[in-house]
Amino acid sequence: MGAVMIAERLEKATPENWMFPPAEGWTVDQVEDLELPFDWELVDGVVVVRGRTVLWHNHVRSRIERRLAECLQEPYDVVAEQCVLIDKYNPPVPDVVVYDKRGIDLFEAKYIPVEKAVLVVEVVSPGSRQDDRVRKPAMYAAAGVKNYWRVERGEDGLPEVHEFWLHSETGQYISAFDRPVHTRKLETDRPFSVVIDLASLVGF
Template identity: 40%
Template sequence: MDDTPHAETERGTEPITRWPVPPAEGWTADDLDRIPGLPSHTELIDGALVFRSPQTRFHAYAARLLDHALLNQAPDQLDVDRDMTVRLDKKNRPEPDIVVFHTRAGTGPDQTWYGPEDVVLAVEVVSPDSRERDREVKPRKYAQAGVPHFWRVEQDENKGFPVVHVYELDPATTTYALSGIFHDRLKLTVPFDIEIDLTAIDRRPGPLT
């Protein structure tokens, strides 16, 4: 049976998109690299495929701001990626908006995921269609997999700037503890020295130093 997503045109109707039929036990993390024709940025949560809606301008600009700042300030042993999946276990392969990882984890240009042991920080910029996943489901899974730091980024409804909720892993309970909520300026010493002007979301990033 052909599982490839495709469109069929029926007489007098619009094209119908047909998506892969999941196996009885659900998809696995390895299936994301095998199923042809999946939309970009498809995630796997509890064995189910999750598709991303079109990005908002806030989402794109907030991710750009944080990605550039983290890449500019990360120490040499760490690197930063946008939209790279993390293989938490056989049934979960979410895609953080930003991931900070150990450079030793890089395996080459065809790499499609990192392991949770490689990840230092996962960042999720909350979108209207992903609030529950970004606020509850994904942070719980990152914590259970041992990712030590997690940021949840929301939009300040009054100013339009990012608000960053910073969490740190409690290894005794494998849950995240809130360590701060940052408006306007984010300043941290873990996982490394970081300082970000959150009001600069609309400014074009300067060159990396």
């Protein structure tokens, strides 16, 4: 009787039980309706509080999304703050993701399958340094996402974009050969031609 009640209680994560996941962890289906008074992500089946972002971070994120939208080529689209499903225990929410929109129903899709993601962008903030520099790029690389940008705040306050490509043999990210760190201007042809005045991301 008690075991049955526990199993029923753990069918879905709720505001009362989210901190007590099942032995194998919560799945994306179990947490999809979870509402908590803070931002959170599911990491290896555990609900993890996301660090609070600052105004600089949010301006840079929204303007990178806008600039990428201006440069888009078929069959790609771009969105911010959207789940990318790596597996049922790991649906991270990148700051910005460019994806192949073919086969994705805009009106029905709950998340972007990781195999559709071609570029993931993470803007580093005080609460996400370890995640954006270590954990998330390793996870995205292991899942086969070909391009990763890590956006840092430079000493002058302007964004600096660290561009990484997925090495086809090692399955790990390597720095872009010609310009591993973009300052003042980002110019790349991966996953398509993009030119961004980085100072414009903070209104300069």
